[in-house]
Amino acid sequence: xxxxxxxxxxxxxxxxxxxxxxxxxxxxxxxxxxxxxxxxxxxxxxxxxxxxxxxxxxxxxxxxxxxxxxxxxxxxxxxxxxxxxxxxxxxxxxxxxxxxxxxxxxxxxxxxxxxxxxxxxxxxxxxxxxxxxxxxxxxxxxxxxxxxxxxxxxxxxxxxxxxxxxxxxxxxxxxxxxxxxxxxxxxxxxxxxxxxxxxxxxxxxxxxxxxxxxxxxxxxxxxxxxxxxxxxxxxxxxxxxxxxxxxxxxxxxxxxxxxxxxxxxxxxxxxxxxxxxxxxxxxxxxxxxxxxxxxxxxxxxxxxxxxxxxxxxxxxxxxxx
Numbered sequence: 392x393x394x395x396x397x398x399x400x401x402x403x404x405x406x407x408x409x410x411x412x413x414x415x416x417x418x419x420x421x422x423x424x425x426x427x428x429x430x431x432x433x434x435x436x437x438x439x440x441x442x443x444x445x446x447x448x449x450x451x452x453x454x455x456x457x458x459x460x461x462x463x464x465x466x467x468x469x470x471x472x473x474x475x476x477x478x479x480x481x482x483x484x485x486x487x488x489x490x491x492x493x494x495x496x497x498x499x500x501x502x503x504x505x506x507x508x509x510x511x512x513x514x515x516x517x518x519x520x521x522x523x524x525x526x527x528x529x530x531x532x533x534x535x536x537x538x539x540x541x542x543x544x545x546x547x548x549x550x551x552x553x554x555x556x557x558x559x560x561x562x563x564x565x566x567x568x569x570x571x572x573x574x575x576x577x578x579x580x581x582x583x584x585x586x587x588x589x590x591x592x593x594x595x596x597x598x599x600x601x602x603x604x605x606x607x608x609x610x611x612x613x614x615x616x617x618x619x620x621x622x623x624x625x626x627x628x629x630x631x632x633x634x635x636x637x638x639x640x641x642x643x644x645x646x647x648x649x650x651x652x653x654x655x656x657x658x659x660x661x662x663x664x665x666x667x668x669x670x671x672x673x674x675x676x677x678x679x680x681x682x683x684x685x686x687x688x689x690x691x692x693x694x695x696x697x698x699x700x701x702x703x704x705x706x707x708x709x710x711x712x
Contacts, residue, residue: 392493392514394523395432396571398588399423401682402452403578405588407525407571409512410438411491418442418490420510420525421573422455424641426462429455442490445469445479446527446573447507449634450540450627451580457637470499472506477637482508492516500560502553503528503536503580505545509561511568523569524592529553530561531572533585535601537620540580540627550613557605566593579627579686582619624690646708649699657698659688661711675701684711 528536
């Protein structure tokens with residue numbers, strides 16, 4: 392079994408391609424909409440992507456599972472509480488799916504969201520015992536994903552669910568199980584996450600403060616998971632709704648040069664602040680062209696507003712789109 396991680400440092404989002412080269416098949420976990428990346432990786436490994444697994448309905452990025460499903464005959468998998476509005480297999484807790492000689496077990500892990508599941512994976516060519524946990528937001532490196540994205544009423548219920556998920560579903564697993572989370576450093580779905588992009592159950596049980604508090608009283612746990620949370624971008628509810636319905640593939644047509652801009656267009660100037668400060672177009676918004684560009688635009692520009700990137704470099708425009 393081979394695992395390849397794809398990490399978007401701007402969004403703090405990790406997705407995975409898990410392959411059984413001997414069987415010639417592979418599956419994805421929490422892919423984003425840039426599906427060409429996964430198809431290229433699969434071609435390099437000589438495998439065919441047959442399945443895509445979603446741990447939850449995402450707030451922070453647009454999922455690529457439906458887009459891939461529109462392109463080729465794959466099965467999209469989710470927990471039975473996801474309720475996607477597009478074709479998918481809805482799995483109850485404990486359900487198992489076989490891809491080649493890899494077994495994927497669906498584990499209900501509510502907390503970050505009500506419908507959240509994790510996937511416990513066994514490579515049967517080595518052993519029946521599970522070796523990997525694709526944890527979504529149920530367990531991160533040094534943290535767990537926040538529980539407050541759906542409002543204060545649900546936050547109280549989800550805090551209790553996250554507490555029980557850790558105590559009864561996650562921390563009971565063997566120390567050697569490798570943990571592959573979906574949210575990493577840079578994600579607004581959690582407080583500060585440690586720099587490593589994967590971990591083990593044993594290490595988190597010993598060194599993750601939130602995981603340790605899950606073995607103590609609930610009030611201490613609930614207080615700790617509210618500390619240090621970043622402001623959630625305003626676009627999060629809109630993206631969750633889009634992912635619930637299923638988004639098509641992102642267009643790859645080249646962006647046109649624009650010579651005239653209407654009054655409703657948001658002008659984004661991606662130059663460094665010291666250059667922007669020396670002179671810029673009236674009304675332009677300075678969002679530096681670094682890894683955080685997409686999140687910063689999403690946090691400051693109303694969802695769905697037309698934007699123009701103020702650059703004469705077409706390659707930069709394509710990178711930032």
